[in-house]
Amino acid sequence: MSTRVRSFSKINLGLAIGPVRGDGFHALTTMYQTLALHDVVTVSAKRAAVTAISLTTNDARVPVDGRNTAWKMVAGCLARLGMAAEVEVHIEKRLPVQGGMGAGSANAAAALLGLERELGVALGEAERLELAATVGSDVPLFLIGGAVLGVGRGELVTSLRDFAAIPCVVAVPGVGVSTPAAFRDWDAVVARGERFARGANAHLSDDGTVAKMGHPELEAGGTLTSAGIRDRLEELSLVYSSLSVRTESVKAGSAKTGVVEPGASGIVRGDLPEWDLGNKQGSSDRDQDGMLDDLAENALLALVRTGIGDGLQNDFEAVVFPQYPSLRETKRQLMGSDSGSPALYAALSGSGSALFGLYRSMADARAAQQRVQASGVEALLTATLPRDDYWRRMFAE
Ligand SMILES: C[C@@](CO)(OP(=O)(O)O)[C@H](O)COP(=O)(O)OP(=O)(O)OC[C@H]1O[C@@H](n2ccc(N)nc2=O)[C@H](O)[C@@H]1O
Ligand SMILES: Nc1ncnc2c1ncn2[C@@H]1O[C@H](COP(=O)(O)OP(=O)(O)O)[C@@H](O)[C@H]1O
Structure with missing residues (x-):
């Protein structure tokens, strides 16, 4: 059994950069909008005595170890749940890498949702958002979708009234x-x-x-x-x-x-x-x-x-x-x-x-x-x- 998740992309309808903060990130205000273009992330997972994560992809530019955003998300989720599992993630890349479309960030959100479904568990909403923010500034938006306001370093997200598909x-x-x-x-x-x-x-x-x-x-x-x-x-x-x-x-x-x-x-x-x-x-x-x-x-x-x-x-x-x-x-x-x-x-x-x-x-x-x-x-x-x-x-x- 495995779970296939569409890992949709984003664009920024507007983006303003502010000053560098104490943590090295920039203050940012942006309006995100999700797009139908997507990668596909397939997750299979079963509980085990010891955690073992493996990751494959069709794109050589994507790291297949702990540097991968999806890997970070899976490891972070299991740690928060206090659970060990054998997890296999496959990322079918269709979106551009380093394209500004949040593809890697979306992969992380998709891996989390796939993992939760596979294990029959779910983090609380606040905990999900908090974990997502540790993986990347762009990840939390993918736990909301549609038109999203991003402030802070982009990780503080609020759903906006949606626009019809364009x-x-x-x-x-x-x-x-x-x-x-x-x-x-x-x-x-x-x-x-x-x-x-x-x-x-x-x-x-x-x-x-x-x-x-x-x-x-x-x-x-x-x-x-x-x-x-x-x-x-x-x-x-x-x-x-x-x-x-x-x-x-x-x-x-x-x-x-x-x-x-x-x-x-x-x-x-x-x-x-x-x-x-x-x-x-x-x-x-x-x-x-x-x-x-x-x-x-x-x-x-x-x-x-x-x-x-x-x-x-x-x-x-x-x-x-x-x-x-x-x-x-x-x-x-x-x-x-x-x-x-x-x-x-x-x-x-x-x-x-x-x-x-x-x-x-x-x-x-x-x-x-x-x-x-x-x-x-x-x-x-x-x-x-x-x-x-x-x-x-x-x-x-
Ligand atoms: C610029 C944006 C706009 O939506 O998108 P992309 O062009 O990457 O898609 C995002 O802020 C990208 O978010 P994300 O790709 O998750 O970045 P992170 O992993 O959090 O940060 C990567 C690096 O970018 C810089 N960074 C990121 C966000 C921010 N507000 N200030 C920064 O200075 C930092 O140098 C950080 O080490
Ligand atoms: N799951 C992933 N998919 C794509 N790139 C990833 C992933 N995990 C880590 N990376 C690294 O992040 C970099 C930028 O990722 P990407 O999300 O494609 O760009 P952007 O942040 O511009 O939208 C890549 O060059 C790659 O090395």
């Missing part, structure tokens, strides 16, 4: 970006005074420089204090929360056919919530051309229109784009501003190198996928994954 294209450039290195690069540009750790009202201009709009301190040529930056991260977390509530009220206000609960199907015309776009080809036997209806489009447009001004941007673009200029070009192709199929929003995910675009319809998403592929960059067709679907689809047959 067609999405993920561009996978052929480079990996190391997360610690990207944070170090950010520190270097902040230290040189070229960038400011950003808050709710600052804007990145096209060339990646931070405009000093809305900050009297900066407009006057001053520098931000750590406390000031922290205040702005807090402000931004309120903005993300309110964006999600505001878009929810847009939905409720315009719902002539009844208010739809977050994460429930029915918000989008056609079969979008049922699309299985979790595989590499993005193939599905269902109709994929349905447009988002007015309801969903309004919610999205509200997020994008209000969100961009309020800080729905990713600070990592300022350090990753100058190092890999082709990524800026890939973002432009995802955006497709001059095309008939422009993105609602496009950005780098996390520290990269993956980029994503969100679209009104699957037809627009397919056109964007073709634009990116035409330039020789791999592009995957998928959709955002609301919380209900995240949990409903997690355990594979």
Whole structure:
């Protein structure tokens, strides 16, 4: 017997980096969103006198020892349960490694859920979240799914009101970006005074420089204090929360056919919530051309229109784009501003190198996928994954 778990990925709809903390991590405020693209983690486990963990994978870049996030999670869970077991984990990699899509973190969460099911035990919710945070800053979000607010170093998570599933294209450039290195690069540009750790009202201009709009301190040529930056991260977390509530009220206000609960199907015309776009080809036997209806489009447009001004941007673009200029070009192709199929929003995910675009319809998403592929960059067709679907689809047959 074994348990197969879909290990879904994430994107960061917005990400603001704050100062380095005493523990070496950076304060962070981000809005995570889970995606249907996934790895598959298979766990088999039985109780034993002594714990023995073994791990296999189809991807040579993934460590198969105690450095693996899934291994750390299994060991940590057994220690907390005071239980010994023989555990085998297989990770079928489909997601990019070092892609900024939280793949390794999601593998850890999936391994925990698979292990619990195999052994017929469960940690308490708080204990799960606490264990997840010891494995990585990005792991706790995968115990919530859907739209998630992340603060602290990204590990303090709160579920946000969900958005209906949205067609999405993920561009996978052929480079990996190391997360610690990207944070170090950010520190270097902040230290040189070229960038400011950003808050709710600052804007990145096209060339990646931070405009000093809305900050009297900066407009006057001053520098931000750590406390000031922290205040702005807090402000931004309120903005993300309110964006999600505001878009929810847009939905409720315009719902002539009844208010739809977050994460429930029915918000989008056609079969979008049922699309299985979790595989590499993005193939599905269902109709994929349905447009988002007015309801969903309004919610999205509200997020994008209000969100961009309020800080729905990713600070990592300022350090990753100058190092890999082709990524800026890939973002432009995802955006497709001059095309008939422009993105609602496009950005780098996390520290990269993956980029994503969100679209009104699957037809627009397919056109964007073709634009990116035409330039020789791999592009995957998928959709955002609301919380209900995240949990409903997690355990594979
Ligand atoms: C940047 C983000 C944004 O979602 O995603 P990715 O691009 O990796 O997917 C995450 O914060 C990544 O989370 P995760 O990959 O779990 O990182 P961790 O294992 O906790 O930390 C790896 C290293 O990144 C740096 N780090 C991470 C998080 C943080 N808030 N500050 C940091 O300085 C530290 O150098 C740390 O040693
Ligand atoms: N289960 C795992 N899957 C992938 N990478 C892992 C895993 N466990 C540890 N790693 C290490 O973590 C690094 C980054 O992991 P990954 O989650 O793919 O990137 P990102 O944090 O950018 O989303 C990899 O280079 C790899 O060495």
